[in-house]
Amino acid sequence: MADALVDPFADQDVIRRLLNESRTWAFVGLGDNPEREVYNQARLLQQRGKKIFPVHPSGATVLGEPGHTSLKDVGPVDVVGVYRRAEFAGEAVAEAIAAGAKAVWLPLDVIDEAAARRAQEAGLDVVMNRCPAVEWALRR
Structure with missing residues (x-):
């Protein structure tokens, strides 16, 4: 919990909830x-x-999922990963909002x-400067 006091965008409760309870992720x-x-994080x-929903200008199918050229084509998702x-x-954060x-x-x-503050002000949870794979490993 002390980590959240140091970094408002690394709240361990938020990280845990997003990794454990989310169902849909769009990867910009x-x-x-x-x-x-x-690619590795999405996989x-x-x-x-x-x-997962790939979001890339190419609109390519990735990891068996059809690609999208914009977040607006995906619709609401639990988490938008901004890569x-x-x-x-x-x-990308504005599009996610x-x-x-x-x-x-x-x-x-x-x-x-x-951008992270704007997202929080809009009611979104925000994690910044953290790796999902590392955080997932820490949850085990």
């Missing part, structure tokens, strides 16, 4: 390149029973505190 930046970290969560460079994170997402997860080194 998820293309069909298995060399990218987003891990898919293997753990999450329904874009930090300078593009704000736009508009699409009715319940939470946004910005992985390691994707830091946009202003």
Whole structure:
């Protein structure tokens, strides 16, 4: 719990809830390149029973799931993982808010505190600068 006092975007209760209770994850930046970290994270969560939605300009099918070019084409999901460079994170977070997402997860080194605050003010849970795989391993 002390971690949440140090970092308001790493609340362990929120992280635990998103990993354990969420059912649907949209991954912004998820293309069909298995060399990218987003691919590995999406595959891990898919293997753990999450329904994933790839969101990438290519609209490619990824991990057996049809791709989408925009979050607005996906509709409401539990969590939006923002796997874009930090300078593009704000736009993805705004789209997540508009699409009715319940939470946004910005992985390691994707830091946009202003966007994270906007998401919280809109009622979304926010995790930032954390890796789902690492957090999942810590839950075991």
